[in-house]
Amino acid sequence: AKDIFSETFVRVNETFQRFVKTLFKGGKGYLSLTQDGSGVDMYVQPPGKKVNRMEQLSGGEKALVSIAFLLALMDTRPSPFSLLDEIDAPLDDSNLLSLLQIMKDISAKTQIVFITHNRLTMESSDTIYGITMEEEGVSKIVSVRL
Amino acid sequence: AKDIFSETFVRVNETFQRFVKTLFKGGKGYLSLTQDGSGVDMYVQPPGKKVNRMEQLSGGEKALVSIAFLLALMDTRPSPFSLLDEIDAPLDDSNLLSLLQIMKDISAKTQIVFITHNRLTMESSDTIYGITMEEEGVSKIVSVRL
Amino acid sequence: MKLLRLELFGFKSFLNRTVFHFSEGITSIVGPNGCGKSNIVDAIVWALGERGTKSLRIKDMGDVIFHGSNGKRPVNVAEVAVDFFDGQKEVAIKRRIYRDGTNEYYMNGTLVRLKDIQDFFLGTGVGLNAYAIVEQGRVEYFIQMKPQERRVLIEETS
Amino acid sequence: MKLLRLELFGFKSFLNRTVFHFSEGITSIVGPNGCGKSNIVDAIVWALGERGTKSLRIKDMGDVIFHGSNGKRPVNVAEVAVDFFDGQKEVAIKRRIYRDGTNEYYMNGTLVRLKDIQDFFLGTGVGLNAYAIVEQGRVEYFIQMKPQERRVLIEETS
Numbered sequence A, B: 001a002k003d004i005f006s007e008t009f010v011r012v013n014e015t016f017q018r019f020v021k022t023l024f025k026g027g028k029g030y031l032s033l034t035q036d037g038s039g040v041d042m043y044v045q046p047p048g049k050k051v052n053r054m055e056q057l058s059g060g061e062k063a064l065v066s067i068a069f070l071l072a073l074m075d076t077r078p079s080p081f082s083l084l085d086e087i088d089a090p091l092d093d094s095n096l097l098s099l100l101q102i103m104k105d106i107s108a109k110t111q112i113v114f115i116t117h118n119r120l121t122m123e124s125s126d127t128i129y130g131i132t133m134e135e136e137g138v139s140k141i142v143s144v145r146l
Numbered sequence C, D: 001m002k003l004l005r006l007e008l009f010g011f012k013s014f015l016n017r018t019v020f021h022f023s024e025g026i027t028s029i030v031g032p033n034g035c036g037k038s039n040i041v042d043a044i045v046w047a048l049g050e051r052g053t054k055s056l057r058i059k060d061m062g063d064v065i066f067h068g069s070n071g072k073r074p075v076n077v078a079e080v081a082v083d084f085f086d087g088q089k090e091v092a093i094k095r096r097i098y099r100d101g102t103n104e105y106y107m108n109g110t111l112v113r114l115k116d117i118q119d120f121f122l123g124t125g126v127g128l129n130a131y132a133i134v135e136q137g138r139v140e141y142f143i144q145m146k147p148q149e150r151r152v153l154i155e156e157t158s
């Protein structure tokens, strides 16, 4: 069991580093086992910055680090589908576009379902479902034209 | 002290009801004292919906209720300025436009400072400050043209 | 394992029978605040066997049943069906709940126990603790979780 | 009481002296993720006397001092000045912190205690517990707070 974990850990760590580099357009990130080996810590240094603790990162930066870890799991062991409810809310346009580019690649293996209010996310989707409440309190599907 | 509180409570409650009606384009909302009088509860029924508990509301609806309470305080006892960091993130365009309309009125009495990634909020501002890190890790002001 | 279809009725704000067909690639679900988008995520997670009330934003399990609106009366049953393609054939999972709180789980039309559904999904990445479902407001979930929880996630993907 | 000017240097990512002039109406602060927007809110709240580390996203009070970047060395002092117009005259509040942790508060150029600043703002709606400052990610703050806390807020605006 130990070997399988460390093998997976290495792969997730490598992918995490790759996605951090892409999402932050440089910089570095890595995972490391805690001293007693019971847990996994994460470290990210956005390009040119000196970050002592992850709490110092901005709201958008924290979201990107969290997403990089999710992507690393999805890449190492693809899940059949992924439901992502407004993960784009804290991101600026440029970071969102990098994320959407990665999602396009991943969507070859995994069905991605976004819930979003952001036009950029809508525009890079293959299918769009609109939901409305024509009758107050009752949800129904409606077709959407961008 | 009791009289002053109940007088203020009545005014905040009236204003809360008014802002809920505007933000939700109908429906009703009100504040009420807890049984022992030590606290204040809030209830909102979006138009046509039957809401038993506030936890059932959606992310955007909860944000709007919270904002309606903030606006009620700001209207009852204007604060000199207000700093609002990405309060527009969970809102759809139509709800954001209603909020921005209210903010325009309130900004006659109170200086409003938004931090935002949303174009609609930028477009309804009187002044825009851009922040950038030309040198990595070092913030500076930059002029913004919409 | 591919997600093919979602069909629901009586579940939260989805009073009437509503069907979603999922295709390859990226799908976006859009609409105004409060129209029912996150309820769709709740429906899928619930059909896969979720019994925690907090992540479903409810107090009792019966709260998932359409509780009425100004124009419509409450109903007494909620049903969500999710169809998958497991590489060879279609598999249909269905969950139903009645006002009295009784739950029914179906696999390809046959009444089964929750455990049968959980066993079916074991090792496929689908199912309750699927890391790939991020609820609204939880985008920072992976940076905020304890190191031990992160290790468990990596172990589960081994 | 009008907010006129903010001037800061050595505070978090604002290494160099930076001046903001605030005018009437609505001001928006925009920029990419991590560029320093929320640090501006932290600067104003800190200058008004905030000593809680959680809301400033720091561990020790010295963490507000610019700690260096790839191209720049750390500095040893952070200073934030906020100028107000109180209806009759300008009032300048300034807070400075040194690496050794000592704080200095100034009002119109004169060294004062924090208590003097707090007394000055008493009853104006400005100052630490100002309800009108909503930090990032806290838009649901007023719906999530306990009923007792909501009552205190209404009492304070009486």
Ligand SMILES: Nc1ncnc2c1ncn2[C@@H]1O[C@H](COP(=O)(O)OP(=O)(O)OP(=O)(O)O)[C@@H](O)[C@H]1O
Pocket (backbone or CB within 6 Å): A137, B046, B049, B050, B051, B056, B057, B058, B059, B060, B061, B090, C011, C012, C013, C031, C032, C033, C034, C035, C036, C037, C038, C039, C040, C063, C064, C065, C066, C067, C068, C136
């Ligand atoms: N059992 C139920 N019966 C009827 N309506 C319900 C039930 N449970 C929840 N709702 C309604 O569903 C609505 C919330 O839907 P949901 O959270 O899916 O919105 P959303 O589209 O995600 O909105 P947002 O963009 O604000 O996140 C609420 O207004 C709530 O009243």
Ligand SMILES: Nc1ncnc2c1ncn2[C@@H]1O[C@H](COP(=O)(O)OP(=O)(O)OP(=O)(O)O)[C@@H](O)[C@H]1O
Pocket (backbone or CB within 6 Å): A046, A049, A050, A051, A056, A057, A058, A059, A060, A061, A090, B137, D011, D012, D013, D031, D032, D033, D034, D035, D036, D037, D038, D039, D040, D063, D064, D065, D066, D067, D068, D136
């Ligand atoms: N003492 C310090 N010295 C130098 N840089 C610091 C210091 N404290 C915080 N920072 C940096 O400030 C940045 C965060 O800035 P801030 O939170 O203001 O970003 P933001 O513009 O609000 O971004 P977002 O749009 O993602 O919310 C972090 O990258 C962090 O490393």
Ligand SMILES: [Mg+2]
Pocket (backbone or CB within 6 Å): B058, B059, B060, C037, C038, C136
């Ligand atoms: Mg939602």
Ligand SMILES: [Mg+2]
Pocket (backbone or CB within 6 Å): A058, A059, A060, B085, D037, D038, D136
């Ligand atoms: Mg920020």
